[in-house]
Amino acid sequence: ETGVTQSPTHLIKTRGQQVTLRCSSQSGHNTVSWYQQALGQGPQFIFQYYREEENGRGNFPPRFSGLQFPNYSSELNVNALELDDSALYLCASSSRDRGLDTQYFGPGTRLTVL
Amino acid sequence: DQQVKQNSPSLSVQEGRISILNCDYTNSMFDYFLWYKKYPAEGPTFLISISSIKDKNEDGRFTVFLNKSAKHLSLHIVPSQPGDSAVYFCAASAKMRWGKLQFGAGTQVVVTP
Numbered sequence: 001e002t003g004v005t006q007s008p009t010h011l012i013k014t015r016g017q018q019v020t021l022r023c024s025s026q027s028g029h030n031t032v033s034w035y036q037q038a039l040g041q042g043p044q045f046i047f048q049y050y051r052e053e054e055n056g057r058g059n060f061p062p063r064f065s066g067l068q069f070p071n072y073s074s075e076l077n078v079n080a081l082e083l084d085d086s087a088l089y090l091c092a093s094s095s096r097d098r099g100l101d102t103q104y105f106g107p108g109t110r111l112t113v114l
Numbered sequence: 115d116q117q118v119k120q121n122s123p124s125l126s127v128q129e130g131r132i133s134i135l136n137c138d139y140t141n142s143m144f145d146y147f148l149w150y151k152k153y154p155a156e157g158p159t160f161l162i163s164i165s166s167i168k169d170k171n172e173d174g175r176f177t178v179f180l181n182k183s184a185k186h187l188s189l190h191i192v193p194s195q196p197g198d199s200a201v202y203f204c205a206a207s208a209k210m211r212w213g214k215l216q217f218g219a220g221t222q223v224v225v226t227p
Contacts, residue, residue: 056211092157104157
């Protein structure tokens, strides 16, 4: 079992609303990456935070935003929710000096947009 | 554009036999490749990886092969066990984009008794 937790586990929202998802990082890790996994697809990279700064972004619109806190936990915020935002949102905790093999994923937050 | 492709959405194999999962990529900047295993209601868990400077890496029952010229990698599981039933994802990372993984769509493996 990893030390990466995500909350909430499940969430139901309606179109146009805003949502905040949370992720704790593994002890000793300073990098958090967020991924969106739509049904039947692989995870898609949203963005990465390293030492509280955004460090790379995938092909997602600006209404997807994030934060990383001094304890390296992180939030993903999505504004103006659309039906296509329904997906499993995964965060991954890592540390550059420990290598990608020690990147750990949380269990995910299942977001449903109605 | 899909830079990492897993063209087999599913694979059924008998217990004790070999499972072979395939993955193709298009971006020549990828220099590190990983396989993840995912059970329902859990996040992906790391299985095995390979650097682009190698062509093979083994860890117990799992072996990953990399053919750089063909931009192809495969995961062999020998022997397959019922607990191996899961979705397997291939992922790739480029040196200049550390930790920003590109995933394939996954292959659902079912190991039958």
